Amino acid sequence: MPELPEVETVRRGLAPVLEGARIAAVHLGRPALRYPFPEGFAERLAGRRVITLGRRSKYLLWEIEDGASLLCHLGMSGSFRIEGGEAASVPGAFALARSRDSRHDHVRFEMESGVQVIYNDPRRFGFMDLVPADGLASYPLFAHLGIEPLGNELSGPWLAAAFKGKRTPLKAALLDQRIIAGLGNIYVAEALWRAGLSPERLAGTLAEPGMAAKADRLAVAIREVLTEAIAVGGSTLRDHAQADGTLGYFQHSFRVYDRAGEPCRTPGCAGVIHRTVQSGRSSFWCASCQT
């Protein structure tokens, strides 16, 4: 469940059972996910209290007492689910699982309250690390991370300045986490459609004269699409089976993503959504109204 809205949804779901709660024990099902767990991972967390649950880009940040942060990236297929205890039935503390195949349960956080917080990740592209609280800014994976798309910096002029001179396509520039951190394949496609911009347009052209309104529109579109997605719990793909109210609903609002061959939904546009491949990822867009 990986783009920013999905990670934020996970954060909101876990916060009620984690914030202020003490970790009794941590059980690892394997020595590594994408990367090995750091030395003494379980031991360093056991007995500690979780102070707050935060997010930076697509990273979940557990602030742990005694000055460390547990950092989680969900990769392509990572999810958490909550089991046991009363908290699991508290509205808002819903389960977050997309998979209940316990073969892929890799980390189990046993809370003192009796609640189990279980990390499941079939593809194991996710990872966890422990970072000293004062070392977050210099943490290698954070050091080159760009702005938060829902923060105050993002605007048309900011985009124009950031993309000025770039000869890479807009699609690639928006996926570049060093510029804006948190967008992924779905929300880039949706934002570009809303802004009427082609994913193939060279990013640098947003800085050209006469493009200021387009740049503004793109900044607004990014903010809107993320905000709307978060409001409905993000997007849940390919697993509509679970009917426990735990799934995101933004997939029903897709205007281009995964709609190849279907009509464009821009009012008055007779175009058809087509799929192309850019830097190995699918792009979905309407060549008629996205220029």
Add this chain to the structure above:
DNA sequence: AGTAGAACCTGAGCGC
């Protein structure tokens, strides 16, 4: 500076 391709993994869906 850019891009393409592969790598890391498993599972789902499709055509045959």
Add this chain to the structure above:
DNA sequence: TGCGCTCAGGTTCTAC
């Protein structure tokens, strides 16, 4: 039922 192929929300690496 099974086989082989393609694709999947991410990121990082190498090679042109």
